[in-house]
Amino acid sequence: MGKLTDTFCKNTKVAKMHPDGDGLYLKVQASAKHPGRVTRSWMFRWGAGGKNTMGLGSYPEVTLARARELTLEKRRMIIEGVDPRAERQQRQLEAKRQQNTKTFKDHALDYIAAQKPGWKNPKHVQQWGNTLETYAHPVIGHLTIDQITLEHVRQILDPIWTTKSETAERVRGRMERIIDAAMIVEDRPVVNHAKLKGRLEHVLPASQKAKRVQHHPALEYTALKPFYGLLKAHGGIAAMCMRFTILTACRTNESIAASWSEIDLKNRVWTIPKTRMKKGKEHRVPLSDDVFVLLNQLKGFELSTQWVFPSPMKPDQHLSNMAMLSLLKKGLNRPDITVHGFRSTFRDWAGETTSHEREVIEHALAHQLADETEAAYQRGDYFEKRKQLMADWGAFAVGRSELAVEATNAMGNSR
DSSP: OOOOOHHHHHHOOOOSEEEEETTEEEEEEEOSSSTTOEEEEEEEEESGGGOEEEEEEETTTSOHHHHHHHHHHHHHHHHTTOOHHHHHHHHHHHHHHHHOOOOHHHHHHHHHHHHGGGOSSTHHHHHHHHHIIIIIHHHHTTSOGGGOOHHHHHHHHTTTTTTSHHHHHHHHHHHHHHHHHHHHHHTOOOOOTTOTTTTGGGTSOGGGSSOOOOOOOOOOGGGHHHHHHHHHHHOSHHHHHHHHHHHHTOOHHHHHTOBGGGEETTTTEEEEOGGGSTTSSOEEEEOOHHHHHHHHHHHHHTOOSSBSSBOSSOTTSBOOTTHHHHIIIIISOOTTOOSTHHHHHHHHHHHHHOOOOHHHHHHHTTOOOSOHHHHHHOOSOOHHHHHHHHHHHHHHHHOHHHHHHHHHHHHHHHO
16 A cells, blocks of 8 residues: 555546555546546455455545545454445444434324325225324334334234234234335335235234135125115115115215215216225216105205215215114114125125126126226126116015106106
């Protein structure tokens, strides 16, 4: 070491690697920003043929004397079996870790705020906040993401993994996404212990490896007509909404938030916008005779100019998603079934007692076809065929003769 001088380092413009000795080089190269000028920086090379390289800083910010000191330090590390480049990366990561003081809870709030505009259901914000506040934050809310261990995650999930499996999976998934997002924001890799594949699947109970399909308790289709009769006699906005939900085979959230602007009584079609659909795709529902009768009755009541099923207590809001469930449990004494289960009732009836095509039935339920190739070629929505399917379903539930009389009367009143 000692071939270079300060004068040479300051004045040379020859673009090459100028050796000083012991692996230290002054790298001179043309400036990309200033044509005609050169930049000077220090490089340390070691190993056979100088295959390992690391920078030591720019000249003259790092002087010749300081570059030689740094070279001696790196050479001592190599003698002691330490990779100087890896050691520097570790120091940089540690410095970055000390700078990143955001906690898991901080990142959770940031993630929710960032995702909120894209969530179709505004209740997602509350649901995310509640589950994290209940299960995750008491254990890891105060920790930075690199401090979260597998034991922390197990402490959160073990008590609920088998007893509240659906909640547990939601908590786990939310933790995983927050930690993944935090790694991107902080630009540093950490082990995401909330991941199921390759991590938690090896330490959680085997029975929970595969998420099982939840079957909603449903009414047997053979019992639908007497049940529908009781529902019709019950009256009330919740009962009318349940009748509407049953006969359109739609989901609860789609029914309770139905607006008059979506209903075309003249052409007998209810168009649900994609923003309100689970699959994010517009869904047209043909309105059978009983639905047509029901909607004309509601229209005549003038309960709301906006909502088809307004809240009895707050007419400016639509019916609560708990109203029909409460009616089932308390008003009709049927805690053994769910509103969502009526979709299964419809599916069983259509599949077992009718000759309607499977694709038509699946489109009536707004299901995505399981076969991707089949779905790619199917561009239509079978609307004309679904008219007959929903007419048959209405006739089955209500009774064909009674339905025909009511529909004729409704058509006369709507003229």
